[in-house]
Amino acid sequence: MNKILLKNAKLGHKLVNIAIENDIIVSIDEVDSKHSEFNDYKVFDALGNTVMPGLVDVHVHFRDPGLTYKETIKTGSYAAAHGGFTTVFAMPNVKPVVDNPQALKNMLSKNSTDSCIKTYQYASISSNLDKSDNTDIAAMAELGAIAFTNDGHGVQTAGVMYKAMLEAKKHNKAIVAHVEDDSLINNGVMNAGQAAEKLGLPGMNSLSESSQLARDLVLAYKTGVHYHVAHISTAESVTLVRIAKSMGVHVTAEVSPHHLLLDDSMISMDNPMMKMNPPLRSPKDRAALIAGLLDGTIDMVATDHAPHSQEEKTGSMLTASFGIVGLETAFSLMYTKFVKSGLVSLNTLLNWMSYKPLKAFDLAINKIEIGAKANLTVMDLNHAYQIDASQFVSKGKNSPFIGEKVFGKTLITISKGNVAYHI
Numbered sequence: 001m002n003k004i005l006l007k008n009a010k011l012g013h014k015l016v017n018i019a020i021e022n023d024i025i026v027s028i029d030e031v032d033s034k035h036s037e038f039n040d041y042k043v044f045d046a047l048g049n050t051v052m053p054g055l056v057d058v059h060v061h062f063r064d065p066g067l068t069y070k071e072t073i074k075t076g077s078y079a080a081a082h083g084g085f086t087t088v089f090a091m092p093n094v095k096p097v098v099d100n101p102q103a104l105k106n107m108l109s110k111n112s113t114d115s116c117i118k119t120y121q122y123a124s125i126s127s128n129l130d131k132s133d134n135t136d137i138a139a140m141a142e143l144g145a146i147a148f149t150n151d152g153h154g155v156q157t158a159g160v161m162y163k164a165m166l167e168a169k170k171h172n173k174a175i176v177a178h179v180e181d182d183s184l185i186n187n188g189v190m191n192a193g194q195a196a197e198k199l200g201l202p203g204m205n206s207l208s209e210s211s212q213l214a215r216d217l218v219l220a221y222k223t224g225v226h227y228h229v230a231h232i233s234t235a236e237s238v239t240l241v242r243i244a245k246s247m248g249v250h251v252t253a254e255v256s257p258h259h260l261l262l263d264d265s266m267i268s269m270d271n272p273m274m275k276m277n278p279p280l281r282s283p284k285d286r287a288a289l290i291a292g293l294l295d296g297t298i299d300m301v302a303t304d305h306a307p308h309s310q311e312e313k314t315g316s317m318l319t320a321s322f323g324i325v326g327l328e329t330a331f332s333l334m335y336t337k338f339v340k341s342g343l344v345s346l347n348t349l350l351n352w353m354s355y356k357p358l359k360a361f362d363l364a365i366n367k368i369e370i371g372a373k374a375n376l377t378v379m380d381l382n383h384a385y386q387i388d389a390s391q392f393v394s395k396g397k398n399s400p401f402i403g404e405k406v407f408g409k410t411l412i413t414i415s416k417g418n419v420a421y422h423i
């Protein structure tokens with residue numbers, strides 16, 4: 001049997017010892033209580049640091065199979081554990097795309113052998129993410145796809161989206177949408193606006209997101225499907241989700257740390273690390289995202305961890321790949337900017353980064369109590385440091401936050417009773 005004792009962990013205001021057998025928390029005792037039957041346990045000392053429910057990220061790209069020079073399930077899941085995540089949802093835009101039952105079967109078995117944390121798998125809505133033929137949602141729901149998404153691309157026609165929603169609803173699965181109307185992108189490499197004009201770079205119209213979102217929300221209203229908005233990025237999108245929620249549409253939304261913390265006014269030069277999809281929007285959009293997260297319109301934070309090679313992220317934004325890594329910086333950035341600054345409590349941050357992501361997808365929540373699955377992480381919340389790409393265990397070093405001063409360092413991550421990361 002796998003037996004772990006996590007000693008001297010701060011849980012609320014108490015200092016506790018947490019015993020884990022296989023994947024279950026079997027006891028939580030105050031440190032000074034006399035409990036001495038832990039002889040054959042593997043001991044990890046939290047040294048008085050805070051233990052919290054494992055973080056959850058519903059949006060990661062692990063690039064495996066097919067693009068393993070960028071990331072593998074091994075390196076990606078280890079990066080997640082290093083960031084305090086016990087649970088992630090992997091996107092289907094690998095090679096081959098997870099767009100059929102056999103590809104999904106292969107992914108599910110690869111995730112279970114290669115990932116050091118709990119990894120759920122998305123399957124796609126249409127074949128190869130671009131063709132107009134719908135995938136076999138019924139079969140892939142049956143096999144265990146967590147939900148369906150064409151992330152990386154918008155679903156360009158209402159017909160394909162409507163059909164996918166009807167099928168997903170029938171099988172009690174969510175549709176996760178990367179909302180982007182290709183006809184409003186104009187070969188852009190950043191948000192269309194003053195900043196793009198100043199730099200002389202082609203801009204992507206933000207209506208590309210909100211106009212397709214408006215379409216989808218009508219379809220979601222009609223079909224009753226759970227519709228989840230990936231990486232929401234514009235003020236209009238937040239307003240649309242707010243209205244849809246008030247109408248009773250089953251809609252949830254995620255926002256990335258970078259869209260909360262950066263905007264296009266901060267792109268002072270042609271810098272590939274500031275290139276991602278959706279692009280960093282205007283300061284006004286960013287303010288609306290923060291307001292939307294604070295008032296509950298936006299449900300959760302998700303990283304959209306998108307590793308790329310160094311070559312793919314050097315040179316000009318005109319040619320660089322879209323996307324940045326996020327798993328190893330998300331918690332510390334959010335903790336520093338939202339909790340340490342006094343804006344919200346640690347508990348609220350954990351709602352955004354653990355409780356609500358699981359709740360939204362009807363999964364059991366991570367909690368630290370006897371009988372619960374051992375999905376937890378120990379953080380040194382007082383540890384101050386500068387973000388340094390050489391400390392990343394991800395293959396992707398493509399972060400715009402290098403050099404940023406943050407608080408919060410992961411000491412131990414336990415997922416399903418396995419010690420996935422420890423210092």
Ligand SMILES: NC(=O)N[C@@H](CC(=O)O)C(=O)O
Pocket residue numbers: 061093151152153178275276277278304306307322323324
């Ligand atoms: N976010 C990105 O800029 N890139 C993602 C795709 C996506 O999330 O849309 C990728 O797969 O690289």
Ligand SMILES: [Zn+2]
Pocket residue numbers: 151152153178230231277278
């Ligand atoms: Zn996307």
Ligand SMILES: [Zn+2]
Pocket residue numbers: 059061091151152304306
């Ligand atoms: Zn993505």
